[in-house]
Amino acid sequence: MFNKENRQLFNIIIAAASIVVIIIGLKFIKTFISSDSTTRKSKSDSVSIALIGNVNMSKKLLTRYNDLGLSGFLSDSISSKIKSADIAVMNQCFTISAFTAPNNTVSDNYHIIKELGINMVSLANPYFKQNADYITQNTINELNSAEMNYAGAGEDLDSSCKASVLECNGRKIGLLSVYYDDPSSKGSAVNATSHEKASQGIYVDNSSDNICYNIKRAKKTCDFLILSIAWDTGSSSSEPDNDQRKMAKDFIDAGCDTVIGCSDFIQGIQFYKDKPIIYSIGNFLNSDYHANTEMIELNVSPKNKITLTVNGCSTEAYKTTALDGSANDQFINNLNNISYDVNIDSKGIVSKKEKNN
Numbered sequence: 001m002f003n004k005e006n007r008q009l010f011n012i013i014i015a016a017a018s019i020v021v022i023i024i025g026l027k028f029i030k031t032f033i034s035s036d037s038t039t040r041k042s043k044s045d046s047v048s049i050a051l052i053g054n055v056n057m058s059k060k061l062l063t064r065y066n067d068l069g070l071s072g073f074l075s076d077s078i079s080s081k082i083k084s085a086d087i088a089v090m091n092q093c094f095t096i097s098a099f100t101a102p103n104n105t106v107s108d109n110y111h112i113i114k115e116l117g118i119n120m121v122s123l124a125n126p127y128f129k130q131n132a133d134y135i136t137q138n139t140i141n142e143l144n145s146a147e148m149n150y151a152g153a154g155e156d157l158d159s160s161c162k163a164s165v166l167e168c169n170g171r172k173i174g175l176l177s178v179y180y181d182d183p184s185s186k187g188s189a190v191n192a193t194s195h196e197k198a199s200q201g202i203y204v205d206n207s208s209d210n211i212c213y214n215i216k217r218a219k220k221t222c223d224f225l226i227l228s229i230a231w232d233t234g235s236s237s238s239e240p241d242n243d244q245r246k247m248a249k250d251f252i253d254a255g256c257d258t259v260i261g262c263s264d265f266i267q268g269i270q271f272y273k274d275k276p277i278i279y280s281i282g283n284f285l286n287s288d289y290h291a292n293t294e295m296i297e298l299n300v301s302p303k304n305k306i307t308l309t310v311n312g313c314s315t316e317a318y319k320t321t322a323l324d325g326s327a328n329d330q331f332i333n334n335l336n337n338i339s340y341d342v343n344i345d346s347k348g349i350v351s352k353k354e355k356n357n
Contacts, residue, residue, distance in 0.1 A: 045169045047224070050085035050117075051296040053262055053281035056127070057094040057109055061285060061318040065112055073285060074116070075322040078295055078311060083117035085297070086168045089175060090118050091228060091262045092150075093127040093286055095135045096142040110146060120166060122177035122228035124152030124202045125262060129179060136201050152177025152228070153202045160203040163218035163225065171302075174222030176256075178211055179204045179230040180247075208247045212254035219255035224304055227251055230262045231280065238338055240267050240279040248277045257304060266294060268339035269308070271352045276308050283315060290316040292323070292331055310335065310348040 064072030070079050082088050096110060113121075121143070128136055136153055143150045154160035163174035181204050205211055211229075219225050229251075231244055240248075240261070248259045252272050259277045261267060264287075267279035282293045293315045299307040312323040312331035323331050329346065336344050341353050 046302065047087065047168050047171060047173060047300045048085045049173070049226075049298040049300065050082045050088040051226075051260055051278070051281060051298065052082065052088075052090045053284040053293060054091045054093045054125070054127075054264070054286040055113075055284055056286040056318070057112070058285075058318045060288075062109060062112075064319060070112075070116060073319045075313070075320065077322045078313060078320065079116065081295065081297065081311065085117065087120060087166055087173055088116070088118045089120045089122065089226065089228070089260075090284070091125060091230070091281075092121040092123055093125060095128060096139040110142060114146065114148070118148075120149040120151070120164060120175050122152050122175065122262070123150055124160075124177040124179040124204065124228070125230040126179060126181070128153065128202045129181070129204065149175070151175045152179070157203075160201065161205075161214045163221055165222045171224065172222040173300075174218055174225040175228060176214060176218045176225060177203065177228045178214075180206065180211075181230075182206055208250055211247075212250055215251055215254040215256050224257045224300055225255060226258045226260060227256045228260045228262060238265050238267055244279060245270075248272070248279065252277070257300075258298065258306070260296075264291075266292060266335070266338075268335065269310075269342055269344070269350055270340035271342060271350075274306070274352075276306060276350070284313075285315060285318055285320055287315060288317055290314065292334075293320060294335075308350040310344060310350060312348065 061073050066072075070076075090113070092113075123139070128139075137155070140150075140153055140155065149164040149166050151162070151164040152160065154162070161176075161178070163176040165172050165174045167173075179202060211227075215225065215227065231240075244261065248261070248270075249272050251259050252275050257275055259275075261278060261280040263280045264283055265280060266282040269279070270277045276298070278296060281296060283291060284293050284295070291314075293313045295311040295313060297309040297311065299309075301307075310332075312328045312335075313320050314323055314327070315321075332344050332346060332348065336342075342350050343353050344350050
């Protein structure tokens with residue numbers, strides 16, 4: 001039997017142990033709640049997307065890379081923004097094959113694109129179309145081996161006109177790629193509504209209705225859909241033609257969340273139903289001559305509200321540098337002049353113009 005003093009000491013020990021157990025339990029619960037909250041937050045975070053235009057893996061670019069790494073052909077400030085994005089998309093204008101042909105590179109150079117942070121590529125463009133079928137197949141094989149997401153090419157018609165989908169922060173981001181041109185030539189997976197089995201190649205179409213059909217099909221597989229379209233029409237001008245403007249709006253109506261046009265020249269920007277149309281993003285690393293280009297940043301909220309920022313750049317001889325100072329001011333001013341009902345501020349942030357009542 002305990003005497004009175006021993007009983008009191010025992011009760012004190014029991015009380016202290018209980019307090020310790022409660023403290024440990026509370027810490028565990030707090031950690032669990034915090035961890036669960038972090039998980040929920042990650043699934044509701046915004047998704048950052050970097051968009052760049054035409055890229056060709058030229059010999060000059062490779063030489064610059066071998067000498068100085070990524071800094072040899074791209075400004076560090078632009079490179080870091082691309083690499084830090086959740087998703088980075090480019091228009092790939094080179095095939096991957098040891099066979100000598102225009103716009104080819106050998107497969108062991110493809111790591112450069114991955115090092116840059118690119119994780120989705122658009123393949124439907126005239127650079128692929130001019131090459132033979134098996135070069136497209138080699139490229140597809142290399143992309144599969146590299147576990148790279150790609151859209152706009154496939155082993156048959158159905159695969160070439162499907163969206164590539166990448167999951168990020170609990171949401172599915174899709175990329176659909178098409179070359180708007182006459183689909184009859186070799187190396188093209190033709191006519192999205194044809195019942196005939198097309199040979200492997202890129203997705204080429206000349207029907208807005210067909211493209212809208214594939215947009216609707218693609219949107220069923222993702223939460224946010226980007227359409228990359230290489231325009232044949234209006235591609236040599238700084239202004240989109242009437243067909244481009246009508247089709248781009250049709251694509252938004254069909255379910256697309258962002259339209260990116262791809263041609264050699266930068267064209268303006270427009271918001272339609274609060275969704276951006278970038279009529280042409282231009283050449284990013286794809287020319288020997290001097291030209292202005294851009295890198296677009298999209299920030300997509302959990303409810304698909306889009307913030308768009310333009311980074312002005314200059315490209316020459318396969319080296320792209322960020323614009324600053326008066327050169328950037330001039331770039332922004334020119335882009336404002338060729339855009340539609342938007343205002344682009346000095347930091348490149350694009351917003352809709354308020355309409356006067």
